[in-house]
Structure formats: structure tokens, C-alpha cells
Amino acid sequence: MTTLKNYYSMLQVNPTSTASEIKQAYRRLAKIFHPDSQTQSADHDRIIQINAAYEVLSDPQKRQSYDRQLGLEVNPYSNGFEPSISKKQQQKATEADAELNGWINKVYKPINRSINQILKPLKSEVNKLSADPFDDELMEAFQAYIELCRNALNKAQQLFRSQKNPSPVAGVAAHIYYTLNHLDDGLNELETFTLNYDDSSLHTGQEFFRIASRLRREAQEEMKKIC
Known part of the structure; x- marks a missing residue:
């Protein structure tokens, strides 16, 4: 039987840590252990483990599923995202469809x-x-x-805040977000x-972009199930 890895331990955080605290811990560890940091602490295997842990704990749905596997009590709001209020059950289906289509066209697609x-x-x-970071041009x-x-x-960000999210697309x-x-x-x-030409900041920034790309791709996959 495969032993479940403790991602919280890998990121040096507690299971009750907020999304912001987990993000801060990841940023700190990524700068320390990234192979391109050119420091004695650089560790390729360690950064792979850190990235794997963060990819689970930074995703609200994956974190909840992981917490269940650990036997932890799952708090649906512990990830820092509070879903929007659902439309009243008595609202007509046509109005709900119009709301969903409006959100997709005015919010989702422009974002x-x-x-x-x-x-x-x-x-x-x-x-x-990378040809020459010190070249002014x-x-x-x-x-x-x-x-x-x-x-x-x-x-x-302004578009995302401009309208309430219809309940069918809460996961998207x-x-x-x-x-x-x-x-x-x-x-x-x-x-x-x-500002400081610190390569660790460049590499950490790229890691954040990579995770953002993965999260956006998962949003698109969920949207395909809805539309």
C-alpha cells in the first residue's frame, strides 16, 4: 500500500494554514531550493517535491480531496475562496441560462x-x-x-469582480480566482x-506563471463540462 505523502510537512505549514500562508511558504522554499538559484541549498529533487505539494495545496478542490485522504476535517472555505451566493431555486430556468451566458460572454471570455x-x-x-539582462534596451x-x-x-480582476458568479460555474x-x-x-x-537582478525572483515568477497556466487549463476543462 502506498503511503500518502505529507504535503503540509513538505511546505512546512499546518493543515489549518490559509491559502495565503501556503503561498508564502512556497515562495520562500522555492527561492531556497530552486536548482537555478546558484546557492549551496539548491536541490532539484527537493524543488520537485515542493512543486508537487504546492500544486495540490494551492488548488481548492485538490486540497479538499487530499485532506479527506489524510482523514482531516474539510472546511469548504479554508482555501480562501468563498463561493458566490446561488440563485434562488424558484428563479426560472430561462433567467438562469441568460445569467450564465452573460457571465461567460462578459466575464469568462474577456478574462x-x-x-x-x-x-x-x-x-x-x-x-x-536572457541575452543580456544588463542591457538597458x-x-x-x-x-x-x-x-x-x-x-x-x-x-x-475588475471583470472578475464585476458580476456574481452563477452557481453552475462556481468551480470554474x-x-x-x-x-x-x-x-x-x-x-x-x-x-x-x-530591480535587483536576483535570478531566484525570476525563476519563482516563472513557477507562479506555470501554476497559473495549469489552473486556467483546469478552469477551461470544467467549463467544457458545463457548456
């Missing part, structure tokens, strides 16, 4: 476009900057990319890199 504007150019922008171009990303993210909305949070954290790390 996806904004997320694409952030994620799609990342690899290319990092590769261009290359750094200015990278900072311009970050600024465009920040504008796109702000737009997406949760994934989007965490996607936007991870993009925000990733941009903060990239901005830190432009």
Missing part, C-alpha cells in the same frame, strides 16, 4: 483573453532578456512587457527581478 496576453509572451520575453522591453501584463491583469470561478492571484504573484516576482 481568458487577458490571461493569454500575459502567459503567451512570457517564454519569448524571458529568452530575449532589453530590460526596458521586458519592463514594458510587465507593464502590459499588469494592465491586462487589472482588467481581468474558483480556478480563475486562483489563476489571477498566481499571475499577480508572478508579476511581483518579475518586477523584483528588474
Whole structure:
């Protein structure tokens, strides 16, 4: 029988830790153990374990499932996301459909476009900057990319808050919520890199973007089941 790994122990947090505390612990450990950090503490196997733990504990549904496997009491709001209030049961089906379609067209699709504007150019922008991070023109171009990303993210966050999430897409909305949070954290790390040229900030920022991409992909998969 396979022994269940203790992801909370790997991230050095408690099972009662909030999503924010888990995120802070991940950021701290990623900077210490990332293979590209060029420090004595760099550990490829350790960062793989840390990433695996964070991918489960940062996902609201995966964390709840994991907690059940550990035999822990599951609190549906412990992950930091409180689902929106459901429509009254007596509301007509046609009104519910109109609400869902409105949310998809006015919130979900525009947010996806904004997320694409952030994620799609990342690899290319990092590769261009890697030619010489100390070149002023290359750094200015990278900072311009970050600024465009920040504008796109702000737009997406405003859209996400602009309407209540229809109950059928509560799971999709949760994934989007965490996607936007991870993009925000990733941009903060990239901005830190432009100030101090600390490679660990660049690598941590890329890790946050990678997780955001995975969360967005899972949101899209859930949406396909609904539509």
C-alpha cells in the first residue's frame, strides 16, 4: 500500500494554514531550493517535491480531496475562496441560462483573453532578456512587457469582480480566482527581478506563471463540462 505523502510537512505549514500562508511558504522554499538559484541549498529533487505539494495545496478542490485522504476535517472555505451566493431555486430556468451566458460572454471570455496576453509572451520575453539582462534596451522591453501584463491583469480582476458568479460555474470561478492571484504573484516576482537582478525572483515568477497556466487549463476543462 502506498503511503500518502505529507504535503503540509513538505511546505512546512499546518493543515489549518490559509491559502495565503501556503503561498508564502512556497515562495520562500522555492527561492531556497530552486536548482537555478546558484546557492549551496539548491536541490532539484527537493524543488520537485515542493512543486508537487504546492500544486495540490494551492488548488481548492485538490486540497479538499487530499485532506479527506489524510482523514482531516474539510472546511469548504479554508482555501480562501468563498463561493458566490446561488440563485434562488424558484428563479426560472430561462433567467438562469441568460445569467450564465452573460457571465461567460462578459466575464469568462474577456478574462481568458487577458490571461493569454500575459502567459503567451512570457517564454519569448524571458529568452530575449536572457541575452543580456544588463542591457538597458532589453530590460526596458521586458519592463514594458510587465507593464502590459499588469494592465491586462487589472482588467481581468475588475471583470472578475464585476458580476456574481452563477452557481453552475462556481468551480470554474474558483480556478480563475486562483489563476489571477498566481499571475499577480508572478508579476511581483518579475518586477523584483528588474530591480535587483536576483535570478531566484525570476525563476519563482516563472513557477507562479506555470501554476497559473495549469489552473486556467483546469478552469477551461470544467467549463467544457458545463457548456
